[in-house]
Amino acid sequence: MNFKRIQWIFILAFLLFDIFVGSSLILETKFTVSNGQQNRQSTVLKEMRNDSISYGNLSNKQQTGYYIAGKKSSDGGVLEQETGKLRNQNFRLSSGTLTSEFDKPIKTTEANDIQHASRLLKNKKMVSLGNHYRYNKELSDKNTLVYTQMLEGKPLFSTDGQIRFRINSDHEITGYTQTYLQDVEILRQRSNTISQRRAITWLYKHNQIPNNSRIRWSVLSYSKLLNTTTDDKAVYVPTWTVEIKTKNSGAIQQLQVNAFNSTVMKETPDSVNTNSLNNK
Numbered sequence: 241m242n243f244k245r246i247q248w249i250f251i252l253a254f255l256l257f258d259i260f261v262g263s264s265l266i267l268e269t270k271f272t273v274s275n276g277q278q279n280r281q282s283t284v285l286k287e288m289r290n291d292s293i294s295y296g297n298l299s300n301k302q303q304t305g306y307y308i309a310g311k312k313s314s315d316g317g318v319l320e321q322e323t324g325k326l327r328n329q330n331f332r333l334s335s336g337t338l339t340s341e342f343d344k345p346i347k348t349t350e351a352n353d354i355q356h357a358s359r360l361l362k363n364k365k366m367v368s369l370g371n372h373y374r375y376n377k378e379l380s381d382k383n384t385l386v387y388t389q390m391l392e393g394k395p396l397f398s399t400d401g402q403i404r405f406r407i408n409s410d411h412e413i414t415g416y417t418q419t420y421l422q423d424v425e426i427l428r429q430r431s432n433t434i435s436q437r438r439a440i441t442w443l444y445k446h447n448q449i450p451n452n453s454r455i456r457w458s459v460l461s462y463s464k465l466l467n468t469t470t471d472d473k474a475v476y477v478p479t480w481t482v483e484i485k486t487k488n489s490g491a492i493q494q495l496q497v498n499a500f501n502s503t504v505m506k507e508t509p510d511s512v513n514t515n516s517l518n519n520k
Contacts, residue, residue, distance in 0.1 A: 284441040292487070293444070295455035298437040303460055305478030305499060307427040308391055311471060312336045312400040312419060319420040322368035329366070329415065338368075338418040345412035350382070356413060357385045357405045369420055373403050378457050378483065383407050388461075389421055396421060397461040397481050397496075400474070427475065433460065433499035439480035442502050448495055450486055458482040463496050467511040479505060 281300070288295070313319035314336040323331060323338065331340040348356040354375055361370030373387035376395055379402075380386045389401030396402075401421040406414050434442075436458055443449050463479035478499040485492050496505035 281437055281441050284444060285437075288441075288444050288449070292452040293449055293455070294453075295440065298435075298440055298458075300435045300437045302432045302435050303478070303499075304430045305394065305433050305460075305462075306392055306430055307465075307500075308424060308462065308476045309427050309473050310391075310400075310421040310424040310476065311473045313422045314472075317420075318422040319368060319418065322364075325364050326368065327365040336419055339415070340418070341415040342366075342413070345408065345410075345414045347410075347412050348407075349411055353385060353407060353411070353413070357387070360405070360413070361387065361403070367403065367416070368418070370403075372420070373401075378459055378481075385413075391421070391424065391462045391476065392426075394478065395459070395461045396476070397459070397463050397479065398476070400464065423471070423473070431500060433478050434480070434497075434502055436460070436480065438502065439497040439499065440482065442497060443482060443495055443504070446504065448504060449484055452488060453484050453486045456483040456485050456492075460499060463505060464509045465498070465505070466509050469512070474509070 285295075285298075315333070317336070319336070319338060320333050323333065326340070328343045329340045330343070331338055333339075346356055346360070358375060360366045361373060364370070372389050374390055374395065376386045376388040379388065379397075383406070385405040385407065387403040387405075388395035388397065390396070391401075398421075400419055403416055403418045405416045408414050440449075440455060440458060449455075459481050461479055461481050462476045463481065465475045465477045467474045480497040480499050482495045482497065483492060484495065497503070498505055
């Protein structure tokens with residue numbers, strides 16, 4: 241069955257990789273213990289401050305998460321099936337993305353635009369599957385209110401599961417785009433993640449954070465790890481998404497750290513051909 245094939249390819253594809261990463265972490269642990277540096281992260285944070293890298297309070301608490309499989313809803317999928325309930329708008333569905341334009345823009349203000357959008361999510365005639373999404377302040381701005389699909393209590397930081405409400409210059413909500421991750425499956429039992437502090441210090445130690453910059457925010461979310469050819473499903477993992485702003489140029493970048501093994505995520509996920517497993 242498809243779910244079993246995804247499990248097999250997941251184990252095979254990452255067995256050697258996990259061994260490599262695990263060995264690296266063991267070596268780092270031995271180095272820390274042999275030198276009596278129980279407060280290694282605190283030392284790194286001081287080095288960051290010396291390099292003019294500013295940050296807020298960083299939690300040292302571990303959380304938990306899963307390896308999750310799912311696929312972006314496309315033609316004939318759950319999202320398209322739900323659009324039959326929509327009213328008072330013109331919409332189209334292309335490549336799994338629903339684009340909607342309201343018949344009458346919804347007047348709002350900067351002070352209550354989130355409340356207006358959240359009410360729209362609860363109205364099945366205005367937005368399909370709205371109860372699966374939550375407001376995401378980190379990804380939103382004055383022109384776009386972003387709601388991310390929730391997976392096991394954490395936001396999905398992927399274009400595979402978002403609602404993006406458009407706000408015009410008159411501060412009216414004119415419509416939205418929507419994607420939805422369907423057929424969500426848990427691949428492995430719950431595991432511990434690295435802490436927020438560990439993710440930030442890991443990025444710094446691997447020269448990912450420039451000097452004279454500021455950590456704007458860091459959120460534990462789900463991000464795509466790899467694509468498969470099994471029913472177009474992908475694998476998602478808990479990820480620390482970190483936004484960094486350079487103080488001089490104002491340049492902003494987002495980095496992602498795999499919260500299970502501390503590795504920096506690729507901008508373009510790997511793709512794995514699982515068709516060879518069809519007969520297994």
